[in-house]
Amino acid sequence: xxxxxxxxxxxxxxxxxxxxxxxxxxxxxxxxxxxxxxxxxxxxxxxxxxxxxxxxxxxxxxxxxxxxxxxxxxxxxxxxxxxxxxxxxxxxxxxxxxxxxxxxxxxxxxxxxxxxxxxxxxxxxxxxxxxxxxxxxxxxxxxxxxxxxxxxxxxxxx
Numbered sequence: 001x002x003x004x005x006x007x008x009x010x011x012x013x014x015x016x017x018x019x020x021x022x023x024x025x026x027x028x029x030x031x032x033x034x035x036x037x038x039x040x041x042x043x044x045x046x047x048x049x050x051x052x053x054x055x056x057x058x059x060x061x062x063x064x065x066x067x068x069x070x071x072x073x074x075x076x077x078x079x080x081x082x083x084x085x086x087x088x089x090x091x092x093x094x095x096x097x098x099x100x101x102x103x104x105x106x107x108x109x110x111x112x113x114x115x116x117x118x119x120x121x122x123x124x125x126x127x128x129x130x131x132x133x134x135x136x137x138x139x140x141x142x143x144x145x146x147x148x149x150x151x152x153x154x155x156x157x158x
Contacts, residue, residue: 029135032117038116054145076094105119106120
């Protein structure tokens with residue numbers, strides 16, 4: 001029998017659940033990158049209008065406080081739940097066409113040598129396709145954040 005790349009077989013020959021599927025949170029994805037920025041620099045870029053375009057879209061006037069709702073021009077909607085500068089955002093986050101919102105957590109963590117790790121973790125995704133779509137989205141957001149830091153002179157060229 002040929003299995004898809006999204007399924008794994010357990011040691012006893014039974015079909016295991018697809019990659020990224022949890023009992024409590026549905027499908028989930030986590031993507032993180034360490035950037036040559038301080039925690040404060042990474043946070044400032046992440047929540048700047050240019051930075052927010054990378055993970056929400058164009059959402060002018062978003063006030064970063066719990067309970068604040070947003071609707072980006074690109075159709076992403078949500079509500080902020082936890083706002084702890086400069087380390088954590090947690091929110092409901094929904095793309096257009098989705099049947100229900102997911103939970104998105106963004107963390108900025110200190111890393112070695114004064115660097116910062118930016119982490120996107122999303123759960124309650126509907127299916128494997130949504131998981132793969134969001135994996136690509138968050139990887140692109142992190143690359144965009146690195147490029148934004150480079151353009152604004154936050155990353156020095158050695």
